[in-house]
Structure formats: structure tokens, C-alpha cells
Amino acid sequence: MPYIPVTDSQREAMLRKLGIASSDALFSEIPGDLRFPELAIGEGLSETEVLREIASLAELNADADGFRWFLGGGAYDHFVPAAVGALSSRGEFVTAYTPYQPEVSQGTLQAIFEYQSMVAELTGMEVVNASHYDGATALAEAILMALRNTEGRNRILIPEGIHPEYRTVLDTYLAAFDVTVETYRSSPAEAARAVQGDDLAALISCYPDFFGTLPELKGAAEAVHEKGGIFIVHADPVMLGLFRSPGSWGADVVTAEGQSLGNDINYGGPFLGIMATTNALMRRMPGRIVGETVDVEGKRGFVLTLVAREQHIRREKAVSNICSNQGLSTLRACIYLALMGKQGLRKTAELCWHRAHYCAAEIAKLPGFSVAPGTFFKEFTVTLPCDAEALAEKLCDKRIVPGLPLSRYFPDRKNELLICVTEKNSRADIDELVAALREASR
Amino acid sequence: MPYIPVTDSQREAMLRKLGIASSDALFSEIPGDLRFPELAIGEGLSETEVLREIASLAELNADADGFRWFLGGGAYDHFVPAAVGALSSRGEFVTAYTPYQPEVSQGTLQAIFEYQSMVAELTGMEVVNASHYDGATALAEAILMALRNTEGRNRILIPEGIHPEYRTVLDTYLAAFDVTVETYRSSPAEAARAVQGDDLAALISCYPDFFGTLPELKGAAEAVHEKGGIFIVHADPVMLGLFRSPGSWGADVVTAEGQSLGNDINYGGPFLGIMATTNALMRRMPGRIVGETVDVEGKRGFVLTLVAREQHIRREKAVSNICSNQGLSTLRACIYLALMGKQGLRKTAELCWHRAHYCAAEIAKLPGFSVAPGTFFKEFTVTLPCDAEALAEKLCDKRIVPGLPLSRYFPDRKNELLICVTEKNSRADIDELVAALREASR
């Protein structure tokens, strides 16, 4: 029997020790009419057969290695150094659990502490937790945190350009709360200033937004704080290798989708929800946190800390119900940031910037094509002279995934394509894309 | 600079410490006219670029996952449990070296000791070394061992059905020795009995031979020993899960190609040369050997032993110049045998046997096809009603690799195909092969 080491004779000996004739006796309390149902899920298969079946499914999917790839939209094909996979796949990391026993979990604990340290630098914040499920849930929890911190205030301002799936997640998370969620189109500062009354709980800014556009953050924090709200910035962590940190813009809470930091796209998950905040809000923050301490001999060590916020102590009064973290995704991000370092992440961001802008400039030269205005980092919206979905399909046949047709989320925006260029797209790739766009749009 | 951690300022400090202005000074003894040549090998590339280039090469190759696969001929597609790769790829195994310092190499040493133990059982022999480069070089070294052990005797009998590449390797290895290599077609016992004179050094038997055929081993050892020679059996190690061990047939030395035991085909290498022998010949055996001992506290531990045979002690009097082993391939075989165990290896061999015989029986029913007579295990020779190479080409286009056209080695055997069936070929695969053979031969 797969993965069961108890042999038949051992089983007999165990049953004798327990004084029962059959293991069925262990289940006597289960309603007899429902006990031991037949399961219509087929017989067990061998390793070869299972892997062959699953490999045949995997082959039906397009993967980034087989295409010139310009698809982003919240899940990005950044370079993942091979060492990330080699190290994060070590059994001691993969098959451990939450570090409840710190003496035998220093590997996991120190890695999280280092992750917290590096992400604090990256975001320009003081405190980082050990991660959320993904960027969207991190942002949702940041809003809940703001609501807790600004008791009685219930207005949330969200930019119009937020990722549509994020918006749905926020609505789901906020369903049980008495809040007013408003969308704004202006700059964050103007939106905050326009708030009437004293009910602003939080204003969110996306840095950049779903369409790739960067907001004007100058004055935003001041304006939000003036209205008594919390300023939440959701950022692209790779961009922060080059662009000013949300902390430097006065953010109270920073969230981010950390998939880009050393994690594969994985058809959408697991991802990595980054959350960082200020010392002032530290004890309001949900999620696991690792702290430094010393052992009985005075040796440095790491432990889960500030657990008084958490559900296993506070139960219904906990700041959140979250009780795990994306441990392996966090570890991958940690290894990634360690390998990249100061120079590498900057260079990565520079490559994204220059290549994306080269690509946009070349596309803008094509007859009938126009690039959306505004500052962008690696992703930008293009209006085509034709239907984006149809064009994308044509290009996919030529092994180019040209981007995301906006009609995926906005049925009326048929001629728009969201194009993402990363450090993995060479000039030759870009030139191929541009040529293919030209040809397909004729 | 890739993989060089010395920064420019550290380099300066180091040069200062050495009292030199430039590292060029370290190379002053090298003839100036030849120093620092320009290398026409191109600029260094990034990780992304290199992997992309190499992946594009890999994609030009056919691999066993994409085909119904019946190709063997000395390199076999047996099932490799995923745990073999997961464990053998651990950095502590991969990036260690020869266990010269046993106190910090017990992982490698114990694994080799366990390999020796299991291979001893598998082959039915007493002593196993820590491996040779591949089956062919193991066999070559076994012959050299026989020559050393039977000083003055110089006749080597080799079966006609030996793998053609093995034959070439033997000839290369024996080039410098005064030996007579003879080929025999009869049973090994008859061949030994037919030897005139007292110069027989060794008789080799292949169990099975290149064409898949099993020899009659009854009486062989006795006949060889009667003539004063050493009886060497080269065996298929997977077959030994089911078939009598060479030891039980009286072999003095057993060699085998261990690739089938948990190692990938790897386009032909690395493979694993297995060698086992009797206690009597132990100190004549080349190669690394691990032995059990105790430490100063009486605790069990493992060390490289019997080193007095080896080149770093004996220099020109060593039994061989071999000074490494196929460490990782050995480890993979060790993990494979541990996972398979007594039941698994037997079941694997049974699957090979039954499926191969089913396949042969079905092919024998095809008009114009005939299967070579004789007992076989997993590989058998088929005579086709058409050119084998042309037929194989047709089937490859249908994603079936039907086997090895014998013309690869024997230009005049144009209509013969060597077909290999393993536990990885399902009945459906076999039925597909048979149907395709029928159709293609029409």
C-alpha cells in the first residue's frame, strides 16, 4: 500500500496489543450506515503511470519557455536564478512546518528574519510580516488593519486602476464589514483632499496600477493623514529596486505581490503576499512575525513573536484568522533578494525600464498603434488598430504571447493590449514582437 | 565577474599584502610571448541567455518521455523513482569529493558501503568495489585483473554476442598487453573445454548478450576453472532481480552496467560500472573500496580501505590507475536498490519478462516477422520483412522508437531490429508498437 510501512504481520501485532480483532473496531463510533463508502475515484496507479498522466496534462499548457512572452497582468515572468530552486527545494525546508519549536527550526526562522529585514529595506518600512497568501489578500488585510486602527472610520478609497481581481477580493473580504468603498480617478492627494467628513479610514494607491501607470505620490501621505486615514501603497517589488520606496513617500502600510521575487508563475499560485508597516502600527499588523532574541546561554536565536495578536491566543479578538504564511514562497524571495543584492535588483529594474520603454517606443511607431500616456515601469497599455484578442491569437500561433487583451476584464475595451517587458525579454524578442504586431495588424 | 567574490578594493588590499602592483606579476614565470592569449570563445553571457541557448539545443533531441520507447542496446529506460533524484541531488552529496577525510564524509562512505552490500547480494558475490566508469571499462578491468591473477596466461575468450562497443573498449584497454583475444560462439562451457594448452586467463560470458540472448551457464565455471582460468560474467543487474545470480553459477568476477539501477540514460553517460568478486580475489580488485571499522570511542564508522592496492600508494605497481569512482551514479544505484528492495526489483524484472515476451509473441504473429530463438529477458532480436532503419524512421515520425536497427553496428544485418521492453512500457504501448510495425511493413 503506497506510503504505509506497517506490514501485515505488524498490523496483526498492533491489533493484538490493542485487544481488537480488526481495525474496523476503531471506527465503531461512526454511523454504520455511512461507514466505509465505496469511492468512485479509480484504483491506485504506479508512479510511472501517474507521472505519465500528469505530464500529458502539463503538455497541453503553453509555458513561458516555449514563447516570446509579454504577458503580465499580475503574474510576471522575471528571471529566477537556478540557486533559488536548488536551495528552496531542500527537504529540511520543504517538509518542516511552522516553527513552533524554535530550537529545531532556526533555519526557517532565520530565513524569515532575513526576509523581513530585506523587505523592510526594499519597501522603506520598519516592520514586515512573514507573508500573506498573495498581494490581493495582503492588501485586503491591510484595509482591515486600517479599519481596526481608525475605529469608527469606514471610508476606503481605492484607485480606479486597481487590478480587477484585487477589487473582487477586497469586496469579498469586506463583505461583513460596514464600510464604504469608493473609487477615485484623480491623484491620491487630490482624492484624499476631496473627502468630506471625518470617516476616511484608508486610501490605497497602486504603484503602479493594473495598466502599468505610476501615480503621483507627492503629497499623498500628508493629505491622507490630514483626513485621519491610513495611507496604503501596493507596489511592484521589482520596481523598488530602482524607484523610490513607498516608505519614502510616507506610506503607513505597504503591500505587494512578491511572486516576482524568485517565485514561478505556477499558473497563478502559490504567490507571496508582502506586508510592511511602521513601528506605530506594528501590533495591529496581522500575520506571523519573527523576532531576534537570545537563548539561555546568551546566543542569538530567532522565535515567532508578538503572538499575542494571533488567533491561537486571542481567538475571536485576533487581528486576523491567518495562521500560516507562504513559507516556501517567502524563502524563495529571501534567497532571490540575497542573490540579487543591491546591484542585481537595481540592474534588473533598469533592464525592465529600458527594454519596456524601447518596446513601447517601437510600437508607438507602428501605424494605428498608440501607447497610453503616463509614466510606466515595465508594463503599458497599447491601443491597436484591431481586435486585441484576435491579434493575440494570431501571434500565439507564431510562438509569441504579446500581452493581455484588456477585454479579459473589460469587455468593451476590445482594441487594447497590456504589454509587459521584463529583463528576460531580449532586444531580439522585442523586435520580433514589434514585427509580428506590424504584420498581424495589417 | 561570475563566481568571483573578490571585490576590486579587496583585490587591491590583497596585492598590497603580497607587495605586488598587479596580479600579472604572479604569472611572470610564464613565457612572455605566450602569456595572456586572446581566446576566441565569445563574451560571457547571463544565466538567462546561457540556459536559453542550451535549452534550445536540448529541444533538438528526441527524449524518451515524448515517445513510445523500445530502444535499449546497452542504455535502458527503466523506471527511476523520483526520490532517487531528490536525494542524490542534495548539495552535500553532489559537491563533496572523494572521502579522504572519513570523519566528515560518513554520508558518502556509508552510502558506498550500503551499495557494496546490496550489489554483493544482487550478484551473489562477496566483495564489490565502489564502481568503474561504465560496464565496458569494468569488464576491461576485470580482464586485466584476471591477467594479473593468472600470471603467464594470456588467452581471453569472449562471446561473439558481446556488445560491439564493449569489444572496442576491451581491445583498446588490452592494446598494450601481450594477450590473445578469441571469440567463441558455443556455450561457455564448451568454449572452455575446447581450449588447448594452459594459457587460458579468462572466459567472459554475457548474461544476456547484446542481442538479448541468455547463455547456458551450467558447467561453465567448472570448465573454465579446470583450464586454470577466471570466469567472468557480465550481467544485466535488473535481470538479477529475478534470475539466478552469477555467483550462483560460480563466477569469479561479475561486472555489469549499472545505469539501469536508478540512473538516467543521459545520452550515454555518466553510467555506472559494477564490479564484484570473491574473497579470494579481493586484493587483486581495482578501484575504491569502503570498509567498516570503529573510531577511537568504539563507534562504527566507514573508511576507504585496502588502499595498498591503489595508485597513490603503489604508483606504477598499482592494480589499476583508476582513482575515482562514479560516486553519484553509485549513490543513485544505492538509493534505487533501497527503494526497490527485494520485492520491487523482483516485480520490476517480472514486468520486463512478461511484457517483453508478450511483445515478442505478438510480433511473431505478424506476417514476415520472426523473433530470434533462445531465452531472453527484456530485449530480443526481430527479423523484419523490410529494412529496419527505414522502418524505424517511419515509426519515429509517429512518436514510436521501435528499437535499434542492427545495421548501426553490423552493416549487413539490414532487416534486423533489437527491441527492448521494460517495466515502463505498458500493454497499450506494446500494442501500439505492434500495430505500427504491421502497418509500416506493409
Place this chain on the structure above:
Amino acid sequence: TETPLLYEMSVPGRTGTILPKLDVPETALPKDLVRDDLGLPELDELSVVRHFTRLSQKNFSVDGQFYPLGSCTMKYNPKMNEDAAALPGFRRTHPLLPETMVQGAAGLLFKLQEALKEIMGYEAFTLQPAAGAQGELTGVLMIRAYHQKKGDTKRVRMLIPDSAHGTNPATCTMAGFVAETIPSNASGAVDMDALKAACEGEKAETVAGLMITNPSTLGLFEPNIREIIDLVHKAGGLVYGDGANMNALMGIVKPGQLGFDVMHLNLHKTFSTPHGGGGPGSGAVGAGPALKDFLPGPVAQREGGRYSFMHPRESIGRMKTFNGNFSVLVKTYAYIRTLGKEGIRRAAEYAVLNANYLKELVKENYPVAYGQCRPCMHEFVASPDLGNGVNTVDIAKRLIDYGFHPPTVYFPLIVKEAFMAEPTETETPETLEAFAAALKAIAEEARTNPEILKSAPHHTPVRRLDETAAARKPVLRYKQQ
């Protein structure tokens, strides 16, 4: 020995990656947006490899040690499943591709939904929730939406037995309900009188539902489960099942048939995907007739041989972006295909057998607090009192010296000095016996040398750590001096 922090090894000018050269014309950077304060460490690749190799060796893990952490189901994580999830067609494919380009991924999700429906007895499943706690939130939000849809807004009371995981009340709060604790009786089961009092008469109309774990966190099957569910249903409430302990029951009974309206699974526990030091997991949720239309989307479906995604009619929305923790789901699917119908049942059977065997081996010194005469399910909760001031924490720390990961301790809260051991079906009797022998030796040490327990562990990279100081003056990141 201490492993320095990455920052402590950093040397200006180093980098651990090799990036491409810039091959396009430069575009001017917006100067006012560019930072010059990126305080990341600077290391070479080998130093990073060595660092994390060494860190890894400081962990206990299932691959290295027996890890009987109660309620966590630390069973063996098959290596073949890792290979399956690492296939480029899964690892490198994108959730926003057109459905025609991801038929394999969508198909796998569909097949997995079908298998889980069958195993659990539900009409529909979502694979989206990323963890057990998120699965709980999903289930409870669905209950909320159900009552909302009926205009039944008075139903704000969520009943929760006192043995529940802390996530249950916390989730309840996040979903806008008020948690109301139902006590356990002397045998560790739900106190039926208390439950009746909470569900009947006037109180009935404010009952939103019940969150219950079965087997309970005491490792006991809830003997009155059908009655309990009936009571809640009669009050107009719905029952959420916390599936954390399904490793005792898969293939043994279908929770949907027992009457649970909605239930989450911890795929990383029951279906053997690795825990990853805390995640990622997956908290797939199944629902019966009352709630299936409320599941978050997207849900995979098959129409005429093609796979696509749909959003249920009354969907609560979505719990996260895209399609759940997909690579965890691939591992789950591989596991189910490998075990098959017989294997699924056997896994539960042997998990329960192993737990009962271990419970029997240690009962002299480590008696269970509740249900002494009943079989336990996949785990048991002992309440040891070894004397000489030895606490459960001391036993736990001393087990480390013997080479074992300690069980879960001090949970559930209703058991004094709780010691909750879950051996799982993937461990050998020899391992259980060695563990029991260590526990016996520890009981002996408690008599003869309690100090060795109080000061344990002795051979770990660090010894007992000052958790109070850590919380009082939090140091949560490295700071350059």
C-alpha cells in the same frame, strides 16, 4: 555554531547573479522617482548557497525526523509529487492565457474537484482558498451570504465548541459573526444540553450556524454528530466543518453525508503536500446543496470535452487572485491518483491504527485526558503529570535531545498540560516504539534527574530562547549599525 546574517556577510560590490547586458538604447529615468537608498546585502552566489544550506540543516523536518505534531498531519510528502508540480507546463504557465492554451491545467483542476467531491460527499468544490484559515473564512462567508440572501439578518451567533482551533473564532469575527462558545462535556464531546440551550426557543432565530471540527481537537469522533447537525439545522443555522482532521476519516465516512453543509480541507495535511515551513498550503472547500451556489469563483467545469471556468450563481466573489495555489493542487491530484480508492481509505485506517497504538504504548505515563476507553482517531491528547515540577514543555524540549520533533503542546486549551501526538500512517511501528521508549526514558528522568528536562534541549544550534524578551522589545529586522 551561529550562522551570520546575510547583512553581516555583505561586502560592497558583490553580486550573486549574472544578468544580461543592456541591449537597447537607454531611456532617461525620471530623476525624482529614482532611489539611491536600496539597502540590500551584497553577496556572491557561493556565499548564498552555503548560507541557506547551513540554515536548512538547522531544521527538523519530516524528511529528517519523526514529527508527530498533533493537528498538523506531518505525513510523508512523496517526492514524485514534487516532480509533477515542477513540470514546465505547470510551473511556467500563466493564469491569464486563453483557456485554449491551458486545457491541461484547467483539466487537472476539474478532475481534482471531481475527486474531492466524491471523497467528501459534496456537490461542488472550490480549490481557490490558499490555506485552512482561508478555507474557513470562505465557508463562513458563504453561510453569511446564504442568510443575507434570505434576508435573515438577525442570524449573528456562530456556535463554536471550546475545543476548537483558534482560527474558528477568529474567522467568525472576520465574517462579521459573534462567536459563542459551547463547552465540552466530561468525555470531551460537545455538551448537548449547552448546545440545545443555544439553539432552541428564542435563541433559534439568531443562530447563524456552528463551526465544528470532527474528529475534534481531542482526537475523538464526535459521537452525537448527527444530532448536533440536526439541532443546528432545525434552528435554521448551517454547519461548517473544519476539515483539519480529515486524515482520520477520508474513505471512512463522507462528511457531506453526515450533514455538514460546507467544509474545508487542508490539502497540505490530509493529501500529503508538504508544509513548506508554514505554507503554501491549500484550503479547498466543498459544499452541499444549500451552499454550492455561493462558492467563490472561478470553478473549473467541463463542457463537451473542453475545460473552462465559471462563477457560481450566488458566488461570494473570490478569495484570492487567479486559481488557488495551483502547484499544491497538482501534488494533491498526484497523491489521489496514486492512492486510489483503496489507498485513500487505508491511509485513514492506518493513521488511526498508528495513533491508537502509540496511545497504548505511552498510556502509563502519558494518559489521555478525555475518552480513555474510546478509540482515538488520528491523534490523541495526553495530559502528562510526571511530577517534580516537570511540565509538558520540558518533555517536549527533551524529546528534541532524543531526536524527535515534539508533539503539539498546550493545545487544546481545555486539556491541562496538553500533549497532542499525531503519528500519521506513514511512520513505522519501530519509530512509534522508539518514540514511546524515549517518552518512557523521559518519565524516568523526571523522577531521577528533572533538571535535565528543565534545561533541555542540550544539543541544538540554540537552546531555550527568551520569548518574553523577544515580544517585549521586538527586534524584527537587521539594522545596519
Place this chain on the structure above:
Amino acid sequence: TETPLLYEMSVPGRTGTILPKLDVPETALPKDLVRDDLGLPELDELSVVRHFTRLSQKNFSVDGQFYPLGSCTMKYNPKMNEDAAALPGFRRTHPLLPETMVQGAAGLLFKLQEALKEIMGYEAFTLQPAAGAQGELTGVLMIRAYHQKKGDTKRVRMLIPDSAHGTNPATCTMAGFVAETIPSNASGAVDMDALKAACEGEKAETVAGLMITNPSTLGLFEPNIREIIDLVHKAGGLVYGDGANMNALMGIVKPGQLGFDVMHLNLHKTFSTPHGGGGPGSGAVGAGPALKDFLPGPVAQREGGRYSFMHPRESIGRMKTFNGNFSVLVKTYAYIRTLGKEGIRRAAEYAVLNANYLKELVKENYPVAYGQCRPCMHEFVASPDLGNGVNTVDIAKRLIDYGFHPPTVYFPLIVKEAFMAEPTETETPETLEAFAAALKAIAEEARTNPEILKSAPHHTPVRRLDETAAARKPVLRYKQQ
């Protein structure tokens, strides 16, 4: 703690694999051929995983420790190269497929041959030899074939400096030559008078050739190398270069241009493929005009954009089956592409810089025996005398307590208490300094507490092992009682 042997954990009836069911009609087995004595152990998958995980943790390795094993070039093995070699198109392809189906593999071999030819200054390369020792045998068999072809059968003397690796004389014997030792002079170089005596006059016509390592095993560049080669050539012999130490010279000088007729490379050393606990490596061999036609086949070639294989005209045959240790060759190719022309040179440069720096740091207590005033190449050989009866073995064992793998000891034989350290270019100055500090502390311990050195190591899974007993009464396998 001791890790039991697999056999000691075996329980009848267990298996660690899940195999397919038989799906074809059975064929009767030949009863007299079937065995019933297969004595393999019986274990479940988790037990096997745990066993090898634990064993691995008992190893020092480059990924875990500084490993300055002289002459072994234990440099960092880039992880990306492992990914390259693991691609299914390489790992799962077969050497007997038609060339049209393996153009990628053949192309890679061709490109690698070209790169190595360029780096080494040769006209042709074979990638077939599986290890350095096999590369040596290849080269010496080629020399043999060369003389044979010319009918020059009297040439049986192979000259070998006394500092050579033991493989050189052993190889010489395997190729049917008689090894003749050439002594070193006081500065560690080849004694030119002795060489002349061996090559000139009557003796000239029996000279088959010279096997020489440069830099020598003393870590010194052979200052008279051109003169040496000339002497041998003038005698009618050929010169074989042992390329074990090419990490000092790649990109610095091309051995082919120095006049070596044939040379092997240890790709697992110089080109950074991992050593795997002893292998597999690769001993690729390059040849100049005299010997290129004698290389073993097959050699990859390009004709009109297609890749194929050929056997050189005077080929000695083949050294092993198929095409060499292909997956090692993939890693080598990835390494060369990553470094490029500048990187190749820099690697050698920094390897030499690091070695000189370390030599300088430790010279007080660990002076080199030869060439004190000359720069060393990629390694140096010290001859420590710390007093109080402390031997090099004690220093080595004590280094383990400090967390370092010891250097190579007691080789070369011509240096008393030899201590041969090769730091490689992939280590940081901080690591070298920490290593030097440990050596300094050890020198101090030798004065104050020699016993701690004699009894080292102290914190390893096992302590000093009785190697004499192991060899006297060999226990080479587990035997069931």
C-alpha cells in the same frame, strides 16, 4: 548519532516503490533460471528518504564548507549548470538514436570541443574519457600508438617527475610502458641534469615520452618547461601534460602552444562541474598535430550545418561506451558560455591570487617547502612543523573542529608532512582569513595543548577511525547474522 544501515532497518514485506500492475498475459518463467535468494533490504519510501537525508548531513561539501583540498579544485559548482544538464532533452535522450534525432546533443559536444581546443591550443579534442585517470590512459595509449605506427617499438621508457600524481606511473604501466622517475631539484622543479641524462645519448631511442604536471603538484610553474619539452622531443619522445592543475593557467597560457603533445583536462575541477563524492568527472583530452589522428572516437564534427560523429584516422579505439559523461559535458559547456573569454582568464587569475594570499597569511607557521620566494600558482604545499609531536594529520583533523575541510595531506610525497591547500577563485578573502586564523589558533594550540590536536576531531559524527583494522580484517559489506 549513528545511522543504522538499510539492512538493519529492513522489515520483511515492505517496499519503497509503487509499480504498475501486470497488464499482459504471463509467460512461464524458466524455473531453473529463477532465483529465490535476492537478499535486498525491505524499506518504505519515507525510511529511505530519511536515511539518505541524514547521511547527506554527515558530509562536508563545497555547498556547506570551505574545502581547500589541494589538487582537487573544489570550486563553486553553479546551480544553473545542474538545471541545464537536467533538461529532459539531455537527460532522457539516447546515444543510439539516429543523428538526426540528437542534433542538439551532437551540436553541444561539437561546440564544447571547439571551445576547449581554443582554450587549450589544440587541434582536436575528445570528450570521451570519464575521468582524469582515464584521460591520462587515453593520452599515453595515443603516444604508444604513435610509436607503434612508426614501428618504434623500443620506446618503452616513460619519464615521470617524482612529484607526479600516483596515477601517472600507474597509467604508464597500464599502457605497457616502464615508468622512470625523474627527481626534483632543490627548488621543486624538474632536475634538468637528470632529465638530460635520461633523454640523451643512447637512452634517447628508448624514450617513449614524458608525463608531466604543470603547474607541478608543488603548485609551482615549471620554469624550464619549454626546455624540458624540447629535450623530450629531441629524443623522439612525446610529452603528455597532466591537466589536473589547469585552473591556474586557463586563459593565461595555452598548453598546446607550450608544446605539450597531448593533455587531459579534469572538467570536474577546472570547469567547475561537481565532484559528486568521487565522480562522475570527465577527462577530456586535447591533442596537437602529432597525435590528433590517434584520438579515440567518436568525435563530433559539423558538415554543412549538420552534426555527426567520426572516428579519427589512427584512432586508438574507444575508452568507454557511447559519448563520454555527457551530462558533465553539458555543465562544462554552460560554465564556459557563462564565463566567456574574460571570465576564463579571470578565474585562473583569482585562483592564483587567492592561493598566494593564503600562502602569505599562513607562512609563519606553515611555510612552503619549495619555492618560498616564487609566486605559487593555484595552490601551495606547506611543510608545517608545529612541534610537540604534532603532525600534519593532527592539524587536518583539528581544522574539522573549526568547520573547515582539511587540505590535501601527505602529498606530494617529496614534501615532508605535506599540507597542500588550494583555495580556488570562488572563495572570499574573508573565508581565507578565517581559515588562516584557525591555522594560527592551531599553531598556538600545538604549543599550549597539543593533546587537543592529537585527539581531534571532537564534534564529528565519528572521531578518528581505525584504518589499520579496516584493512587488516576487511568488512566490506553487511552480512545478515
